[in-house]
Amino acid sequence: MHDMQILKSKQSDGAGLLQRFSLETLQIGGLALAIVVFAIIVQMNFPVFLSLPNINVMIVNFLPEAIIALGMTIVIITAGIDLSVAGIYPFSAIIVGLLLLAGAPIPLAIIITLAAGAFIGAINAFISNTFRVHPFIATLAILLILRGVNIIITGGSPVSGFPETFAIVGQRGIDFGTFLLRYSVFIWLALALLIGYLLRNHRFWRLSYFIGGNRRSARMSGVNVERYLYFVYMLSGALAAVAGVIVASQFNAASNSYGQNLELRVITAVVIGGADLNGGAGSVLGSMLGVLFIAMIYNAFAMSGISTYWQDVVVGAMLLASILMGEVLKRRRAN
C-alpha cells in the first residue's frame, strides 16, 4: 500500500512526500521497493529464482538470521551491539545436540539451550554494565571465547544423529505437495509479529527507544537502565539460541562452523532496515526486510554463477546507499 502511495507522490511532489511520511516509513518503503525491483530483475534473468524449490532454499538461509535480527534490532535501538550472537548460534546448536545425544527429552534439551543463550546474554550485559565497557568489546570477547569453546566441545567435527522427532522443528511442516511450509517459519513469524507489536505499543518494550535516544533522560525518568540492558541482551542471546536449535533440527547436525560472519550480516541487515547504530531508531519490519534483501542477494549470486565475491560488494554498496539515503532524508527534513 505504502509503496503505491510513495510512487504516486514521488512523481507529483517530492517535498510533500517528506512531510507526509515519517523517516521510518520512507526508509522501509524504499527498501521494500528495492526488494521488489531486485526480485523482478533477477527473475527476468534467472526464471528459477522465484521457483518453489529456490524459495525454500532462501527460507532456510533467511530464518536463523531473521530470528537473530529480532534481538539485534532491540539491542541496536538501545544504542548497543551484540557480536556474540554468532557464537551463541552454533553453541546452542551444539548444546541442544549434545543434550539429545545424552538422552535428554527434547523439550528439556530445548529449554536448557534457550536458557544457556539467555545466560550468555546476561554475561554480556554484566560485563558491559559492571565494567562500563562498550558492548562491542564485551560481546566481541564472548564471541571469541565461544568460538574456541565450540571447537573444544565438538573436537572440531560436527555433532549428529539426533532423535527422529527432533527433526519436526526444522524439517517438517505443512505439505502442499510441491512446497513444504516448515513449522520453523511459523516460529519466526510468531516471534516477529509479537516482538514487532510489543516494540510499537508496549510501555516496557518502548523504553528501549528512550534508552537509546538519550540514556540520561531515561535514567531521569526512573528507568533502571542497567537492569533493562540485562533484559535486552538476554533476549538477544535467547533468540540466537532459538535460531541455533532450529538449524540443528534442520540439518540434523550441529557444527562449530555455523554462522561464520553472521553477526556482521545481521547488523548490516538491521541497519539497512533503518536502525540507527547511535540508538533510538529501528523497527522489526525494517530489519526483516533487511534480512530478506540480503538473503535474496546471496541467493541470486549463488545461482547466477557470477563470482560470489561480488555479493559482498553489492551488500556493502547497499549498506552505504541506505545510510546515505537516511542521512539525505534527515537533512532534507531538517531544512
Place this chain on the structure above:
Amino acid sequence: MTPVLEIRRASKSFGSHRVLHDVSFAVYAGEVHALVGENGAGKSTLMNIIGGIHRRDAGEIMLNAEPIDPLDPWQARQLGISVVFQELSLTPNMTVAQNIFVRREPTSALGLIHWRQLNDDARALFERIGIDISPTELVGNYSVGIQQIIEIAKAISFDAKVLIMDEPTSALSESEVDRLFSIIAELKQQGVAIVFISHKLGEVLRIADRVSVLRDGEMVGVVNPSDSNQDEIIHMMVGRSLGDLYPAKGVVSDEVLLEVEGLSHPPLFHDISFSLRRGEILGIAGLIGAGRTEVARAIFGADRYSRGSVKLAGIKLDLKSPRQAIAHGIVYLTEDRKVMGLFLSMTMRDNIVSSSLARFTDALGLLKHRAIADESLRAIKQNDIRPRDDLLSMTSLSGGNQQKSLLAKCLSANPKVLIADEPTRGVDVGAKVKIHQALRDLANRGIGVIVISSELPEVLGLSDRVVVFREGHVSAVLDGDNIAQADVMRYAVQ
C-alpha cells in the same frame, strides 16, 4: 501559612569539601522564589538534595509540613517535587507526548499503550499552561526554547506542587523568555510553588517574589525585589563590591581592521555591512535567530556566503575554512563551548594549544612538548584559570573556567580579530567580570573584538559600538557611551 516546601538546616559535604552548611529555605504555594549565587555557591547541590539526586548529611526536607526523604528524582517527582534540570532530558527521536509521559503512558492491563489517550493527555497539559505544541511531533524538530517548555510541561505533568527550574532561560531568546514567564505566571495562579535559579539578575528581579542568596554554601539572606536592586544582590552574592560591573572603555584607533561589506546568504542574512577598528569592542545585539551567529561563522570561514566581501586590514579575504581564518588571525569563540569549542575529554593543556599547534611543531611535524607546556602554563596564569593544573581534564573544570580556557585557546593563536559568541553564557558573575576584563585587555592590546551577546546589559556595558541585527539585516549601528537598552531593543524587534 505553612510553606509547601521547607528545608531546615541542611548540610552536605563531599569528602572534606563542605558544599552546604546549615541552609534553610522555604517556598510557599503560588510563590516564585529565586535562588541566586555564584557558581559553586551550592545552588545545584541544594536542588539535588531536594530533587533526590544527592542525600543530605544533616537537616530536614518538609513537604506540606511532613518530613520527606526522596531517594531519586523519580521518587521526588511522585511526591510532587519536579526539577527541570539545566541540561534537557528529552529524547529527540520520540514524540512530544511520548517524552512527557514516558513510563506513565495510559495503558491497557497488558501494558499496551493507548495512543490517542496519550496524545489527548499531552494536549490537555499544554492547554493548562496555555501553549500550542503538537503532541505527535518529534521533540528533535522543535527548537531548544520549545524543548525547554516541553520539559517544564513534563515536570508539571507529575502534578507538581513544587517546580524547581535550574537556569531555564540560558538557551532561550527574549521572546521565548517572555513565553516562559507567562507560563510561570500561569502556574503561580494555579498555586504551584516555583523555585527559579538563574544567573541573570535582571530576569530574577522581573519574575521573583522573593530572592534567596547563597554564598559559599551558606544562606546569606532573603530579599524582596521591590525594595532591593541588582547591585545589592550582587554584593550579597560575592561578599564584596564588584565596583563597576564592566571594565572602562578603551581608546579606539581610527584604523579599520575588519571590513564586512554587503555580506549576504539568503535566507539567513542579507546585505550585512559593518567595520571593526583596531582596539575596538564591537557588540552585536539582536534576538536569537537574527543571523548574528550565521554572519560570524561566515566571516570565520565555517560557512559560505553568496555575496559580499570581508576585508582584513584592507585586503580582501576569501576564506574557505576556519583553518584559513585562523592563519589570517581571525578566531571565533563559539557559542556552544561544549559542542564546538572544547575537547572535553582532553586535558586543559591539549585544549589551550589545539588551535595553534603549528607554532609548536618542528619541521617533521612532531610536537614540541616543552614549548607546549610553557605556553599552557603562561595562558593559565594570564587568564587566571583555576585550578592551575593544566593536565586536568576539561570536564573537571567549572563552566567559568572552561570558558576562560576557551578564551586562552583562542588567544594562543595570536589573533588580530577575535569573535566571541555569547562569551559569558552560563558562567557566574565573578567569572563574567573576569571574562569582560580579559576581552577589554585584548582590545587594549590592539586586537579587534566582536562580542555577540543576547544579554543587552552585557553588549552595552562592554562595547564601544553596537551593531543591531534584525531578521538577517543590520537594523542600526549605535555609537557613544550612552546607548539606551530600550533603543537597542527597538531596533532589534521593529
